[in-house]
Amino acid sequence: MSESVKIIEKKEVSPGAVMLFGFPDVGLVGVIAASHMISELGLTEVAYLDSKLLPPLIVLHEGLPHSPIRIFGNHSILLAVSETAISADVIYPVMHALIDWGKSKNVKVMISMSGIPVQNRQDLEQLKVFAAASTPEMLKAVQDKGIAVLKEGYMVGPQAIMLQYCAKMGLPAITLLAQCFFNYPDPQAAAEILKELANVTGIKVDISKLLEKGEEIRLRARDVMRRTQQELSKMKKTQEYDIPLYVS
Amino acid sequence: MSVRKRRRSIFDIIDEYFENLEEWAEKFRETIIEKPSWDRRASTMEPLRDVMVTPDEVIVTVDLPYAEENTIQVKPLDKNTLEIKARMKRKVRFDDFGITHYDGEFQTFYCHTHIPVPVYMDKMEVRFKKGILEVHLPRKHEYEIPVE
Structure with missing residues (x-):
């Protein structure tokens, strides 16, 4: 594990869990999905990330300090979530530390939950979910579940580093990306991700409250979205719209 | 040297x-x-917004959760600034978000936004769908250089 980023465990962690990631990105899809999972499944904090690379920031809950990047879980799920936008220059060490830690816990598979922005999002009633994977076997597994593959293109952000690092280490990993707004919190896209997560892993989460509370979530998520927009712009997130030059 | x-x-x-x-x-x-x-003084919240310039128009979108459609006002302040106001269906207080160190309540969204290229403000078209306001402003092409 990277010396500059430490994962501090608060509880015993069961081996062989599914490890999920919900980090601030377009539409805050991953964070909204992760927050909903935590409350619906009653996940508790099992570990947190400690690093001097992060800004001097804590999150207060009930008057007590918490790291903005924490890992929640139960006997079969580990869920890494960030309550603040992660700066582009610390994404590498943060993701590497989390993946190294997950590997040390023998997680079955790592899955990041995020979004893929579409310009006509407002006109879409049904949102598609796409996937990319770290190995050909994982890619086939998601295709067998009927999920469309993101065949060509650029990926920018924590999920990109997760796939790259897991591919390098030979770890099974998937990124699920729901069509979403670029700049606005998108609870509907988060609900679509949770549906496909159930399809891939069997982890079922009731999404009815997530859809009912859509407006409240959008109002609440404005400030995190604003900060995230700033970081997305620094990491050139719009490159995901670019058409790649094919090099075989 | x-x-x-x-x-x-x-x-x-x-x-x-x-x-x-x-x-x-x-x-x-x-x-x-x-x-x-x-x-807090004006009891307003600033909505998230975005401005997109296309070859023919400028599209301003504004995320307005809880906004009452019939209260939305879009008004040009000058030739390149739009003012947007909307009333929410219910009052929102800081303690609705678990925040107890500030007090105050909000029931209005308010912002003004800069339009980066010349447009026809008087030909503006507005639509509101799924809680998102979309303002279309046709572009004014003031300087056209003919290609020989």
């Missing part, structure tokens, strides 16, 4: 101009973002 200064080409000057412009825009963005997204 004398050092002969290389004469800057027009491309160097243009590059430098755009670098400066980008730097200025970044500073401007940060200034805008480093303030609360609410104004």
Whole structure:
């Protein structure tokens, strides 16, 4: 594990869990999905990330300090979530530390939950979910579940580093990306991700409250979205719209 | 030893101009973002918004959760500024978000936004769908250089 980023465990962690990631990105899809999972499944904090690379920031809950990047879980799920936008220059060490830690816990598979922005999002009633994977076997597994593959293109952000690092280490990993707004919190896209997560892993989460509370979530998520927009712009997130030059 | 200064080409000057412009825009963005997204005195919240320039129009979108459609007002303040106001269906208090160290309540969204290219403000079209306001402003092409 990277010396500059430490994962501090608060509880015993069961081996062989599914490890999920919900980090601030377009539409805050991953964070909204992760927050909903935590409350619906009653996940508790099992570990947190400690690093001097992060800004001097804590999150207060009930008057007590918490790291903005924490890992929640139960006997079969580990869920890494960030309550603040992660700066582009610390994404590498943060993701590497989390993946190294997950590997040390023998997680079955790592899955990041995020979004893929579409310009006509407002006109879409049904949102598609796409996937990319770290190995050909994982890619086939998601295709067998009927999920469309993101065949060509650029990926920018924590999920990109997760796939790259897991591919390098030979770890099974998937990124699920729901069509979403670029700049606005998108609870509907988060609900679509949770549906496909159930399809891939069997982890079922009731999404009815997530859809009912859509407006409240959008109002609440404005400030995190604003900060995230700033970081997305620094990491050139719009490159995901670019058409790649094919090099075989 | 004398050092002969290389004469800057027009491309160097243009590059430098755009670098400066980008730097200025970044500073401007940060200034805008480093303030609360609410104004307790005016009881208003600032909505998330986006401006997109296409060849034919400028599209301004504004995220207005809980907004009452019939209260939305979109008004040009001058030739390149739009003011947007909307009343929410219910009052929102800080303690609705678990915040107890501030007090105050909000029932209005308010913002004004800069339109980066000339447009026909009087030909504006507005639609509101899924809680998102979309303002379409046809572009004014004031300077057209014919291609020979």
